[in-house]
Amino acid sequence: MSDAIVRIEGLRKAYANGVEALKGVDLDIRKGEILALLGPNGAGKTTLINIVCGIVTATGGQVLVDGKNWLQDFRSARTRIGLVPQELTTDAFESVWATVSFSRGLFGKPRDDAKVEEILKRLTLWDKRKSEMRELSGGMKRRVMIAKALAHEPDILFLDEPTAGVDVELRRDMWELVRKLRADGTTIILTTHYIEEAEEMADRVGVIRKGELVALGDKKGLMAQLGQRTLKITLDDPISEVPSGLSEWGVALEDEGHTLCYRFDSHAEQTGIPQLMRRLDELHLGWKDLATHQSSLEDIFVSLVHEERAA
Ligand SMILES: Nc1ncnc2c1ncn2[C@@H]1O[C@H](COP(=O)(O)OP(=O)(O)OP(=O)(O)O)[C@@H](O)[C@H]1O
Structure with a gap:
């Protein structure tokens, strides 16, 4: 047995238009690690994440969260998992505080102002809590997306291209933040196009190509295996x-x-x-x-x- 917190078994997805986005992916995500999924456009990274997070339905295979099937035990799986999607999805006129606080409620968690305060402080958003989303810089908005995903206190966080289109300085900032989250015990899975990001951040790297996981290992292991x-x-x-x-x-x-x-x-x-x-x-x-x-x-x-x- 492995120490997998999330186990992905034979995951398949064929979209209605016939595109086979995932062709049977097996992947164990270890508790407390940062796993980077690298792959070119259209490789299937977002589909994989969205299936695990319950946004897209699989056409085959299953996901086990702490050993339990994620669909049979959907509520519990969803509470364990946070998702920062690729697109910024917030209400432009909503305040930072309301955005984060509301998200907590969506997961059936009771109101907890102290918790929201802690999350906002952790993400250096406390000073901006009263600002409306539209007043924030792109980098701040991304932080709010992370705060939103953390609002219901998940211990597994999926970040779908957290630094796409972000300048180098902000990217480093984001890396720092992700490291901090990991140090606090969160398991992190991120997708990226940037090899530098995978090299810099990840404990392990997986490469997805055409719906298949074609390589997986720590950096040195991958280089030894494929290099x-x-x-x-x-x-x-x-x-x-x-x-x-x-x-x-x-x-x-x-x-x-x-x-x-x-x-x-x-x-x-x-x-x-x-x-x-x-x-x-x-x-x-x-x-x-x-x-x-x-x-x-x-x-x-x-x-x-x-x-x-x-x-
Ligand atoms: N809703 C959908 N309907 C039909 N095909 C889709 C849908 N969503 C994704 N696809 C197709 O599935 C394949 C995998 O897409 P996916 O978004 O998972 O890739 P990705 O690796 O995340 O790409 P990117 O890096 O560009 O975000 C692509 O061929 C894409 O066009």
């Missing part, structure tokens, strides 16, 4: 094309013929490097420098997205 190394061989003299004698290594030519690049799996028993170097000798290809490079999370993500385009 490749590249050996760059700087030649004495440039060449115009890769000699046929090197075809079995699948090397590429870069830097206007000055550099041969060989991608290899550093975990494989045989990297093929000694044989490649011998072949270079046989072909009388002189070289003056060798360097290896480990692919980053960004390289991995880009190659996964490329695979999608090619598919």
Whole structure:
């Protein structure tokens, strides 16, 4: 058994128009972690979140919140979960206080001014409590959305692209805030397009592509699992094309013929490097420098997205 607070099993969604947004996703979310779901536009991230939060109905599979089926035990699941949606959904003329306080009532929680005050202070919104939503900056509005999602005291928080279209400074601010929430014991699942965000924030990263979870792990684990190394061989003299004698290594030519690049799996028993170097000798290809490079999370993500385009 794992320590999953949310267990997603074989989750499927086919929309009425025939789009298969999720094709059987299995995912365990661990208590107290920050999990980032990365994926290109239309990968299925929002659909996944919306199903777990009860906004979209699944066409297959189930979600267990603390071991209980989320539909059979819907009220309890919904109380445990907070959602900050992608779109800002608030009444422009409502005050910050009313927006947050009202949201608490929606979940059947009794009025608790002390709790609302605590949440507003935690999100540095206390000074703005009387302001109408329309008077707030974009960053403040996002904070209110988080306060709203926290109003009924959930311990699992879903953030759907919390920093989309937000400037770098505000983004860092948001990261700080999310870290604080985690330190207070909240489990956080966020979706993002920004690899930097996933790298910076997440304990684990999942990559969703075309409705499937194609990778999952901590950053180092993912790099070890999916990352490749590249050996760059700087030649004495440039060449115009890769000699046929090197075809079995699948090397590429870069830097206007000055550099041969060989991608290899550093975990494989045989990297093929000694044989490649011998072949270079046989072909009388002189070289003056060798360097290896480990692919980053960004390289991995880009190659996964490329695979999608090619598919
Ligand atoms: N209500 C809907 N009806 C029909 N198709 C939908 C609906 N909502 C989403 N889709 C389709 O389902 C697929 C997954 O969309 P989803 O919004 O879950 O992706 P996403 O990964 O969140 O994308 P983005 O990063 O752009 O928000 C897309 O092809 C999308 O067009």
